[in-house]
Amino acid sequence: MGAKLLCLFLASALTAYYIYTPLPEDIEEPWKVMLVTAGFRAVGHLAEVADQLGLMHYMEALMLITSAEYVAPTSDENVTVMDTEFSNVAVRLYLPRKASDGLRRAVVYFHGGGWCVGQAGMKGYDYLTRQTSHRLNAVVVSVNYRLAPQHHFPVQFEDVYSVTKFFLQSSVLSQYGVDPDRVCVAGDSAGGNLAAAVAQQLLEDSEVKTKLKVQALIYPALQALDLNLPSYRQNENKPILPKLLMVKFWSEYFTSDLSLREAMASNRHVPLESSHLFQFVNWSNLLPEELKKDHVYTSPTYGSPELARKYPGFLDLRAAPLLASDAQLRGLPLTYLLTCEHDVLWDDGVMYARRLQAAGVPIVHDHAKDAFHGVMMFVLSPVNLAVGHRLLNRYIEWLNENL
Numbered sequence: 001m002g003a004k005l006l007c008l009f010l011a012s013a014l015t016a017y018y019i020y021t022p023l024p025e026d027i028e029e030p031w032k033v034m035l036v037t038a039g040f041r042a043v044g045h046l047a048e049v050a051d052q053l054g055l056m057h058y059m060e061a062l063m064l065i066t067s068a069e070y071v072a073p074t075s076d077e078n079v080t081v082m083d084t085e086f087s088n089v090a091v092r093l094y095l096p097r098k099a100s101d102g103l104r105r106a107v108v109y110f111h112g113g114g115w116c117v118g119q120a121g122m123k124g125y126d127y128l129t130r131q132t133s134h135r136l137n138a139v140v141v142s143v144n145y146r147l148a149p150q151h152h153f154p155v156q157f158e159d160v161y162s163v164t165k166f167f168l169q170s171s172v173l174s175q176y177g178v179d180p181d182r183v184c185v186a187g188d189s190a191g192g193n194l195a196a197a198v199a200q201q202l203l204e205d206s207e208v209k210t211k212l213k214v215q216a217l218i219y220p221a222l223q224a225l226d227l228n229l230p231s232y233r234q235n236e237n238k239p240i241l242p243k244l245l246m247v248k249f250w251s252e253y254f255t256s257d258l259s260l261r262e263a264m265a266s267n268r269h270v271p272l273e274s275s276h277l278f279q280f281v282n283w284s285n286l287l288p289e290e291l292k293k294d295h296v297y298t299s300p301t302y303g304s305p306e307l308a309r310k311y312p313g314f315l316d317l318r319a320a321p322l323l324a325s326d327a328q329l330r331g332l333p334l335t336y337l338l339t340c341e342h343d344v345l346w347d348d349g350v351m352y353a354r355r356l357q358a359a360g361v362p363i364v365h366d367h368a369k370d371a372f373h374g375v376m377m378f379v380l381s382p383v384n385l386a387v388g389h390r391l392l393n394r395y396i397e398w399l400n401e402n403l
């Protein structure tokens, strides 16, 4: 009896220890956030074990969360939902049922998940894109681009680019009753990265006649050159995207070769011959004083040219939109950008905002002091966060006014 009680006590103490995460004071509903964090941490640990045992690749184990959250395409009284293909890439379409006086607006949406996991049919994404379609009376194309580790850069980019290009054809827009002057690309996290890259590439593509009205970037990842920015340092262990997971996502986008991951983890992956690119991610110039805090800028430590020759993707604009020159940024459409304070990617967003402003691109930058990465996905039970709803509503309302 005594032994059983002792075991129970130890088990509860261990569980409590596992779940308890010190959180910043401004995070609301801390117990819910702790449960989410513990859940993600547990899946991460299991994925690590499965990977070490050779049972499955780390990212394939994480993908089990995506599968658990999957919902089939289901129409409701307001929106018709269907899975189909555009240009041989899988997409989920949301078509409003409400009659429209004229042409509709459209959003081409790219989900997040570090280019490795996630899908348009995850509950959280289905909710977000369905709400967007219903409340804007807009056509939403949510893209199921191919993922790592089966596919590496540039496949993810090429998939979302070819869907966007296909959709922007006037014959396709008119088939869906879409106004060519009111189309936007949007995405969160890795999807925000893809949206920014697509918007840039469209400017250079003489085959595309339709111009985007808006790009909406929700806590996007925008560069893989410096993975030791102040926001990476101070948010190294925040929910739900610790620095090491972001490093895994970045390196896996380009290759499963662990030597890139190790080099990125110690921020020694960029070769000397690419040193000129650091001007575009130089936080010493690009961050306002209050974000630099007490962090000291040191010059980059350069890595082996061999890695960059094998995996040149991390130096490529299409993977790292912050590496665009000012001339390449000019002409980008009106931009909505959301950053979160407790996010390794905060500084990526701030630096992009700064560079867009300098290039004369109209931009609205919202910063959520009380939010962590990925928070807009937590808007359904069992983890329904008020801050997630607030940011999601703000994004949809902004689009409603500006698209």
Ligand SMILES: *[C@@H]1O[C@H](CO)[C@@H](O)[C@H](O)[C@H]1NC(C)=O
Pocket: 076, 077, 078
């Ligand atoms: C359909 O739209 C109405 C009006 O906005 C809303 O009250 C209702 O909940 C919506 N239905 C679904 C299934 O979302």
Ligand SMILES: *[C@@H]1O[C@H](CO)[C@@H](O)[C@H](O)[C@H]1NC(C)=O
Pocket: 278, 279, 282, 284, 285, 299, 300
């Ligand atoms: C970054 O900016 C600082 C301050 O302007 C400058 O001293 C430093 O040389 C720059 N570093 C790189 C690699 O561009």
